[in-house]
Amino acid sequence: MIIKFLAPIAILAFALSIPSAVAAEKGDAAAELKALVTKIQDKLHQGKATEADLSDELKAFDTLLAEHKDEKTDDVAQILFMKARLYQEVLKDKAKGDALMAQLERDFPDSEPVKIAKQQAEAEKLRASLVEGSKFPDFAETDVTGKPLSVADYKGKVVLIDFWATWCPPCRAELPNVIKIFEAHHSKGFEIIGISLDKDREKLTSFTKEKNMTWRQYYDGLVWQNKLAVKYGVNSIPATYLLDGQGIIIGKDLRGEALEQAVGKALAKK
Numbered sequence: 001m002i003i004k005f006l007a008p009i010a011i012l013a014f015a016l017s018i019p020s021a022v023a024a025e026k027g028d029a030a031a032e033l034k035a036l037v038t039k040i041q042d043k044l045h046q047g048k049a050t051e052a053d054l055s056d057e058l059k060a061f062d063t064l065l066a067e068h069k070d071e072k073t074d075d076v077a078q079i080l081f082m083k084a085r086l087y088q089e090v091l092k093d094k095a096k097g098d099a100l101m102a103q104l105e106r107d108f109p110d111s112e113p114v115k116i117a118k119q120q121a122e123a124e125k126l127r128a129s130l131v132e133g134s135k136f137p138d139f140a141e142t143d144v145t146g147k148p149l150s151v152a153d154y155k156g157k158v159v160l161i162d163f164w165a166t167w168c169p170p171c172r173a174e175l176p177n178v179i180k181i182f183e184a185h186h187s188k189g190f191e192i193i194g195i196s197l198d199k200d201r202e203k204l205t206s207f208t209k210e211k212n213m214t215w216r217q218y219y220d221g222l223v224w225q226n227k228l229a230v231k232y233g234v235n236s237i238p239a240t241y242l243l244d245g246q247g248i249i250i251g252k253d254l255r256g257e258a259l260e261q262a263v264g265k266a267l268a269k270k
Contacts (some may be wrong), residue, residue, distance in 0.1 A: 033064065033079050036057060038056060130252070134248070145216075158267055160242050161241040162194050170237070170238055179212065201221060208241055
């Protein structure tokens, strides 16, 4: 079984650009949060992901908020934001997470974390709407070589939209199958648009060349804050959408034989 590469606290820390200070100095909200997030990451890596497991860290969020209660800064808002996302993404307690998000909007209405939270809410709403039979919302960007790229460029083709990264083990595990299907069906009208969550452009281009991945790639170097990943609410990879010639979603997150069959069936209808 291929397990998706998830992006909870570790990725949120990167996405919010929390300073990478080695040690937190008392009074520095950003550095103190960084230290706390590191402790949470360590526990998650050990498989400790329940509210009981993280009780000390959850109390530490409250301690930090109390220490910085008179500071209405983005750094302090990030503390509350991170606690909310911990409940939402890791502990799967929507009620507590939503209550904390509401508090964030009340206490820090003009902060950057509130803007990010609203963007994520919109993205999650869009992601929920991306079901089979619906139109995949287009984008107008440039590929890794600087050429214009959109779904509309492939009208009449069966297209796989593939959110992936070279550093993602499940993506690399599935890649031989994707390459095999592309080579077998490309001449019949099958295309792939890769949306890379890589940070290093050179690593991406050398990897795709080495693996003979001749399809086009979108890249902006922002990892989990990748513009298109954010737009479509992608919070785990690989994430894929298979589209027919009119841009209608005909499959999601298909792997192995299921992807092969879906591509063949779609091409047979052309």
